[in-house]
Amino acid sequence: MQSVSYWRIGYQAIADFTYVIKLQPNDSEAYRDRGIAYSDQGKYTQAIADLNQAIKLQPNDSEAYNSRGNTYGTQGNYTQAISDYTQAIKLQPNHDLAYSNRGNIYRLQGKYSQAFAAYNQALKLNPNIVLAYYNRGIAYADQGNYTEAIADYTQALKLQPNYAEAYYTRGNAYVKQGNYSGAIADFNQALNLNLKNADVYIGRGVAYDNQGNYTQSIADFNQAIKLQPNYALAYYSRGSTYSEQGNYTQAIADFTQAINLKPDDAVTYNNRGNVYYKQDNYTQAIADFTQAIKLNPNYAGAYNNRGNAYLEQSNYTQADR
Secondary structure (H helix, E strand, O other): OHHHHHHHHOHHHHHHHHHHHHHOOOOHHHHHHHHHHHHHOOOHHHHHHHHHHHHHHOOOOHHHHHHHHHHHHHHOOHHHHHHHHHHHHHHOOOOHHHHHHHHHHHHHOOOHHHHHHHHHHHHHHOOOOHHHHHHHHHHHHHOOOHHHHHHHHHHHHHHOOOOHHHHHHHHHHHHHHOOHHHHHHHHHHHHHOOOOOHHHHHHHHHHHHHOOOHHHHHHHHHHHHHHOOOOHHHHHHHHHHHHHHOOHHHHHHHHHHHHHHOOOOHHHHHHHHHHHHHOOOHHHHHHHHHHHHHHOOOOHHHHHHHHHHHHHOOOHHHHHO
16 A cells, blocks of 8 residues: 555656556556546546556445546546445445545535535535535525525534635625625635635625725726636726726726637627717617627516616607517
């Protein structure tokens, strides 16, 4: 088992496992651990080949099934991932991580009942699995249950106080609840822990916007754009703040850039249409509302906005449609 303690080192680990396999061609653990190392490097074909060989040599290795499930899950092959986690649990009924991992796949599939059952079982077996709390929190947030989500993120942070991603996701949940001060505190903590990505700045920018602190909000959106210049959401968010400030020229520019980057977003067309409407540019507003409806034929707000624009043009026939 000496190899297991340093399999995450990377290329050197792969070289060492390869040498072990050369010396001991039937060493199932060496194949398994090399497969895990390949998976960590994003070399999924090699990873699965090695994990297949590990299972062939040792069909009762629950860790090989769990690891292959992780690789399949990363590839988006959810059916095979579930199958492997289930086999790992069959071989080792107390395999807490296999339950937790299976919960992740069920969540990605939108099968929340199964996901919660899997997370709950994992935590019953081991109440200290940080990722099980974190991912169950994401599942709760997906369903709009932000109170339970926050409770799970908080428990994850209790177990791992420097878990930057948990601060970020809890911050998002606080925004949804309207607790903007709590959200900003969490986003600040995520940034302090060096999670300096565009999404954290966008999250904090949205919280500042909701507090009416537009200067700080725009500063955060600027930083997000600096970090990720082609991120449509950053332009959309900044455009929304500019619109609230009454800076319609900048708002239109940002919404236009967001549309250039993500042309299938009905909401951005609708919001740009609203800005044109505020400028009394009803023709362009109608064009944007129409495009929003084309992208999302069930977008009631866009129909309502377009009707109001037609009324401003005294086009009563179209307004009634």
